[in-house]
Every structure is written in C-alpha cells, then in structure tokens.
Amino acid sequence: MPVPRRAGLALAIAGSAVAGTALPFTAYAESTASTESVASTESTVLHVDNGPRSNCSDSGSGTRERPFCTVQAAADVAGPGQTVQLAPGRRFTGQVTVRRSGEPGRPIVFQGAEPTVHAPDTSVGTRHWARGSAPAPHAFVFEGVHDVTVTGLRLDAPQEGVLVKDSTRIAVDHNDVEAGDPVRGGVRAFPAATPSVRITGAGSYVTVSRNRISAAPVSGVAVDAGTSGVVVTTNLITGGAGRGVLVTDAPGTIVVGNTFGRNCWSDLEFAGNSTGSVAENNILAKRPAPRCGGTPPTAVPLVVSAGSVRSTRVDYNTVVPWGPYAYSWGDTPFATPEAFRAVGQGASDNAVDPGFAADREDYTPAAVTGVTDAADPTALGTLATDLLGAEPADHPRFPGSTAWGYRDRGAIELQDPLRVRLSARHHPRTGHPLNARFAAGYTTGWAPGTATLDFGDGSAPRAVDPGYGFVDHDYPAAGTYTATLTAGGPTGPVRTSTARVTVGPAPIG
Template sequence: MSRIRTALVVGATLLGTVGLPAVSAGGAAAAGTTLHVHRTTGCTNSGTGTESAPYCTIAPALAAVQPGQTVEIGEGTYPEDLTFTRSGTAGAPITVRGVTGPGGSGPMIGDQKTPVNGFVVRGADHLRFENLYLTAAPKSTLLVDGARDVSFDQVTIAEGATLHVTNGSADVRFARGRIGSYQDPAVTVDGGSTGTVVTTNQVYKPGSGPGTVPGIVVKDAPNTVVVANTVNAPCSRSIVLDGGSAGAVVENNVVNSANGPRACGARSADAIGITVGPDATAGSKVDYNVVDPRSGGPAYSWAGSPYTSQEAFTAATGQGEHDIVAPSLVDRGPDAPADPKVDSADENAPGMLPTDSEGRAPVDDPTVPNTGTGSGTRDRGATERSFVGSAFTPAGPTRLLDTRAPIGVPSAAAVPAWGTVDLPVAGLAGVPAEGVTAVTMNVTVTEPQADGHLTVHPHGDQRPNASNLNWTAGRTAPNLVTVPVKDGRVSFYNASGGTVHLIADLAGYHTAEGRISYHPDGPERLLDTRVQPGGSAPVPAWGTLTLDLVNYPYLAGMTLNVTAVEPGAEGHLTVYPQGDTVPNASNLNFLPGETVANQVVVPVSKGKVSFHNASGAPLHLVVDRFGYQAY
C-alpha cells in the first residue's frame, strides 16, 4: 500500500474554518519548545502560543509546531475536526499532550452536544498523543491513515467513536486507552498496516442489542501485537485476527463475549473469545489470555475450528498453553475461587507497559500465587488489582500467654527483673506451624513492682532499643503489638527492676501468602455511646454491645481504636466476633473513672463485632476505625 505524504496541517472547527498562520521552519513557532493551547481569557490564535497568551484552539498550534516541540492543550472543550499531516523526526518527534487542570480533567476534543466528525493522522510520522479525550459523532473514527511511528497514550475514545489504523501505516501504538459504546469494531487494524501494538486498553460495549460488533479486528495487517487489553464485546467476537495477519501476538488479554454475566442464547455461536482465521495462523502466538466462557459460545476459533476449552485448543493447535478459560470477574470472599487474572501474566510479552491503564505500577498480591513470567506479579488485562495489602488473617482473641495461670509457660511465676520469656506461637491457636511471618497480639502487663517497659521482639534476635508498652509500678497496662516470628517463637523482655506478670492474647497472624489482605483506612468514628446516632446509653455492667459493619465488602476483620470512657468500676473490655462465646481475653484494662484506649484487631462474624464490659459498672465506649482485613 502507498503511504500518503504531505507537509502541512489542515484544521477546521465545527464552527467554521480557522485561518492558519504561515510559519516557516525558522519562524516564531521554533522559538520555544512548548506551544500552549487554552480556551481562557487572553488566548489568541494570532500569537505564538506562549503560556501567557496561548492559542484558543488546537489547529493553529498544529500548523505551527516543529519537530521536537510539544503542543500542550489545557483543560476545556475543543469542538474541532482535526487532521494531522505535519511530521516530527525519529530523534525529535512532535508531542500533543493534554494537561490535566486543577479540577482533575483534561482537554476534550468535542463533547456530547458538539461531537467532532474526525480526528485524523494522515501520512505523518513520529507523533505522540497523550492524555486526550475524544467525543465523536456516531461511527466516526480516530483514523491513522498511511502514518508511521505514531503513538497514543491514555487517549479515551467515547460516544460511538472507534480507532482505525489503515493504508500501510507502520509502528502505530495505542496504549492505556479507553474505547466505549462503539458502533463499529472498537479497534480495526487493516490495509497492510504492520507492527501495530494495541496494549493495555479497556474496550467496553454495554448491552447486547441489535448491531453488536466485535471488539478488536485485525485484517490483512501482519505482525500486530494485541497484549494486556480488557475486551468486553457482548454476544460478538472479542478479538479477531483475519486475512493476511500472520505473525501476530495475542497475549495477556482478558476477553468476555457474554451478555454481562449471561449467556447469549441464539447468538452464542458468534460470541467467540479469540478468533484466528486460516490465513492468520502462520507465526501467530496466542497465550496467557483469560477467556470468559459465560457467553455459551466457543472460547476460540482457530482456522475455522471452534474450541470450548483451553485443553482442547492447546491439544489441537499447540497454542494457549497458559490460557485460562474461566469467568473474567471473580467476587471476593472466603469461598471465592482465586482470580485467574492476578499475578499470572507473561511479563516478557511484546508491548507490555510498566503501568496499567490507570497508570498504576504492578503490585504483588500476597493472597495469590505468582504464576506469571519474570517477576510473576503482572496481572492479565488492562488493570492491575489495586485492592492489595499485606497477607493477614484475624484470629481469636485467644490467650497464648498468662504467667499467672500458667498459660504458655511451664509454671505460674512472675517474670523477673530484666528477665525474658520465650513464647512458642507457630502451630498454636490456629497459627500455621510453618509460613507465619508475624503475629499480632494484645499484650498486657499486670502487678508490676517497679516502673518500666516491655520489649517484644523476634526470638533469637538481638534485643532492640524499643518499647511496646510502658507502665508505672502497680498499674496494669495493655497495648496491641505486631512482632515478627523467628524459629516459631517471639520473646518478651521485662525492662524494669521489679517482677511483672505478662498476658498475651492472639489477634491474628501474617503469612507470605494468604486469602486475606490488610487495608489501612480511616480514621473514622464508628461508635460513641455518649451521643446519637448509635449511642446515648452506656454499656451496662457485664453487658455486651454489638456493632454492625455490614457496609464493608468482603470483610474478614477490623482494626479499631477502642476507648473506655469514665468506667464506674475496675475491669476490662473484650472485643470479639459477634455470636462467639465471650473469650478469656482482654483488649484493654481500666480503673474507676479512668479513660483508657487501645488498638484492637478483631475478626468479624456476619459483618458484626461485639464489645463485652467485664466490670461491675456501666461504661461508655468510643470506637474509631483505622483499617480492615478483606478477602
């Protein structure tokens, strides 16, 4: 195919033709490296695009820009039909960049009231487009026609517009974009175009009514890379390689041809996840994709033959060895299956980017095994799971240590001055025998003979210069402690000149892998019994108050700061999962009239936790959330 080569930019708006300034290579436009466009007071199309006097519209800037320069477009709406024909050079490309304003929005090329009819790159080389939003009339396109070395990054195409790369274009990349509500295929690469890369995009068409069309179509376009996209094409084909499109790579995509979560019924034969035509199979690679089978149609079509499972597809074609045919959306929860998208991509696939479509770097989800290549932590599809924290399992509260009882020690005896207690924790009270990296406990000192502090540290390590709780002689003091586990044990050092009794209640444990992750969140007040709503009455003596937390999704546990206010008698507070028997454990201890606070990690049962006032008089409670544990 021939490539169209011209030397000037032509620009027109829907409101009329814009007069373009005549600018030579040595003219005023070459004076600065950035040309500014902003529809604001003081803008002018007769100037040179300075920051203080920017162009009002985009077309004059495009007519003036030189290789190596950048056109920065401020936030606002620009109802312009644009055709780009001016080229940069390989060493000095032209960049057209949208600038996000204080309101968090960038420039919009058209809007719903005045959609543009075209956004065309014709016969131009070495262009970069970044952070733009195109609202086009139905069935209009972002057209790349006979162009070379053109990239689009974080460009949204909305309201029926699509992307079309054609007429022998070469080395075009469309990355981290969004295409929605398309009327024709969201992405079409054809016309002998070569080396096109479509990577890390979200392609979504709602509904499945008449006129449903494929998501990504590559026809007669060899060596195309379709990698790490999330494609939803209801009751149609999600990704199609057709005609002379040999040498393609289709990897790390998440495709769903179902009607949302539903099957497509009579249209299921057309609802195919990945289609590779007979003339496109040579040298093409399909692997590491997630293909959603809920459409009821074939997961694959290879050279005209349908396949409903990954196993059958791989056995017949040698392709898709690491593909997964499974639902593309997985609800989180204690009984949910592992999400096949997470930490399972081929990091070494061509076209992979350092960040996802939202600009987020890959995150290792400790609740999922790493099965991908390279670091093993890349997710399939356009987005990385961001709902990730450290692997933590709430447990208990269960008493692990009480030197008065004895529990956790050979005999009942106070810890001597400057003495150490080594406590086994691995394999006890639900803590795994192996793989545990740390435990979280509520630690209490009682009956101390002298002022001092307690240091809790990994067993066998040199004792650090740190304290976990401090006390004065004769006072009971608790605190929540998270400590690494070494050799299955942790150590407690009594840094005081007198004896002290120690109590430790398990609140949870950390592991390198697990189903539950911790998420810092807050602080937010959840309860104050002194005021409405949710309060105005104290917790009675020996009474229990239950707090409903059902608004938090996939909840396994909660990290709270709990304060006992103005207790009428000496006692302690126990926080535990609703419905359980009140355990032999304490989260904070108090004296009459003494306001005491402590942090608490507690498992959640049926979205609720309970607070038991183990004292002979009422007390008020204040509860603040600082984080939660979720499946």
C-alpha cells in the same frame, strides 16, 4: 524475581521480532507517553486555552499568557520535541488534522491531563450535536505523518475518534475514546457507523495503549490491510455493539494485556491474512450487555482466520465465553481452552472468572488463580505500567508468572489494598500546652505488616494498630512539625501519609 521497570520492553527489543520486523515501537510507546521524554522548558510547550479569560489568539505564539484558541492552530505550527498542552477542563469542538511530523525520539505531543492520571477532563471532537448541525467527523486525523503522540484526552466523534492513515510511529495513549456512532440523541450525522480507532493505509509502528474505549458500534480498534508493526496493549475495550479489536490483513499485529467486556460480537478477531500476530495476556470476558439481545451466532471471543494461523501465537489469555465456543481457529470452533490446545496454542490459557464487579462497570479483577500474577511479563508489547499508571504488584498468595517475574492478565494490575491516612491538629489541654492530636489509620494489605507514627521532633516513633484511632503527643517546643505515618511489611509495599501541625503556647482554662 521482581520485574524491574521497563523489563518487558527491554526483553522485547533485545531479542524479538514478529514476521521479520524489529520492535522499536514498544519502547516508543512507553517513552512518548511519558512527560520524561518532553523537555520541561517553556519554549517546548505550546499552550491552547479557549476559556473566556484566556486571552487566546490563533495568530499568537502559544505562550501561557497568549495561548492558541484552537488545537488546530497549534497543530499547524508544532515541531519536533514540542508539546501542545491543552488547558484542563476545556472542550475543544471540531477535528484536529495533524499535518506536521516530529522526529524519532522527539515526537510532537498533544497532551491533556498528566499521562499518569487516567481521568481526562479535557475533550477534543464533537460530543453532542443538534439537528441541522455539522459535527466534525473525527477528533484527530493523522495522515502521512510520523512521530506524533496524543495523550490524556477525551476523544468524541460521530466517526473514528482517531484515524491514523499512512503514518508511522504514532502513539495513542491514556485517552478515553467514545466514537464511531453517527447517531446521537436521535440525530444522524453520517450514513454509517465506524470503529472508534482506525489504523489504515501503509503506516507502521502505531501503538494504541492504556486507553478506555467504550460503546463502539463497529469495533473498538480496527487495524486495516497494509499496516505493519501495530501494537494494541493495555486497553480497556468494553460495551461495544460490534467487535473489540478487528485486525484485517495486517500481519504481525500484537494484541497484549487488554481487558475486553460486554462487547456483543468477538472481542478479538484476526481476519484475512494476519499471520505472525500475537494475542497474549488478555482477558476476554463475554459478560453480555443487555442491549446485545441474546448471543449472536458468531460471538466467539477469540477468532483467528484460516489465513492468519501461520506463525500466530495465542497464550496466557483468560477467555470466558457466553456462547457455546471460546475460540475459532482456522474456522474450527473450540469450546474450552483445554480443547483449543489440540492445535498447539493456548498452553497457559484458561477460562476462570476474573471476578469483575457484577453491579458496576469495574474491570479490576479479583485475586484469582489464573489471572493474578498469571501473565507472561516477557510478552511483546508489555508496558511498564497498567491502564491506571500502576507498576506490577507481586501478590504473595500467587507464584510469579514465569522465572522472569510477575504480571496480571488484562489491562489493570491488582494492587495491594494497604492504605494509610493521617491528620493532625493542635490540642492543648491542662498541663499539656504543646499537645497535638493525630487521627491515624491504616488497613492491612496482602501481607501482615506494622505501622509507626514519627512525630517529626526526633522522639521515638510510636506503633499504631490497624484501624483508625487517635494518638496524642506532647512536643518539646513550640513550632511547626511534619509527622509521618508509615505502614507496610517485609513482603508487601510500604506506604506513607504525612500531616503538618503547628503547636504553641495557649491559655489553659
């Protein structure tokens, strides 16, 4: 049965709690990361642009014609329901300290690229620094605030790229984060390394979702003591010298649908007293990075301390170790998912190879039994879209995950490779002055399908074979037409491509 959009969210909100805490944060993460939640009127948007021709001023009003020069200036005046829109392609050096709060349902949103496009070209923080310079410690700091979202940005810093302290309903969504390393180019800016993202203090309902977090020297995400209701979902956390996610004395933390790879130490660790936590639908693939220098003695992908085992749930994960053990549960190591089931956990865990490309940093899994359509779509913290903004795709070769529908494990949902493309040009020739030539092509996807080309003039569509070729068509009258190539099948997606062409009388030689 297909999973409707936001079905996982509705299920999580309707009947679930962790450690006695209700879960409104799941819906919050989804809604605040969408432009649908932000009013489209110009008055709700504060523009920031430090370009040489931007006419910017930090004492201005933040209009498109007179934007702020710095993100901090906009942060100091932004209010509930407003979006701070950062100009594309700009680099904003320095730390942004958020001191103002939104309201439930009306967050303050700091936005770079559109949240559905995961290729941020707008950066905040200090990416490079020279000897003698004073780089800003963080990209964003939230302390004692609530209802704020940061999305669509590249975040660089020598300390935590995002530091959330004593704050509630904060969403960090669709960003690229590379932070926590105090040494760049041989220059040391701070004494010690830190996590890339840290949630600390007495905050609650913080969501870290759909981010690429790379090369973290300590951990990609650290959830510290005192926090509650934290969700880490649908992130790609790779290439770190330390751990992927470290949860310490933070009961009820949910870590769902993430992809881990090339981290030197544990991918996911619940330490201290982190009871009632959840680890589901993750891919923990310990493909070693060359700089790890061999297997560290405690490089167990999934670790749950003795103080965290009570009421904690581990299931539907794919755990591939590169050392002798895949799990540590209450200080007892287990080599395989089968052995791990002796403690009553991991009933649907496995150790299958997810099929990541070996020659590049591509963490899209292959079509693999045990990974494709093998997640729990009802897991707490599951979002409606994946890291790349794609909705779940039902692969016809695999049965649905559960009676509720289908989801892939990890942060990236495998998509049907069906592709279509169409272009056109006026192609008059003797006897055919209104002829157009179309270059039409499509690739077959997961299921058999057909393709048709509608010329946009009311004539019957023409069937198109798989591959790439040319189709000629005579139009009945001069004019501009929009043709549409449609490909798909009864059990797969339907995709289209359009092309406009203008035809008219032309001299024929």
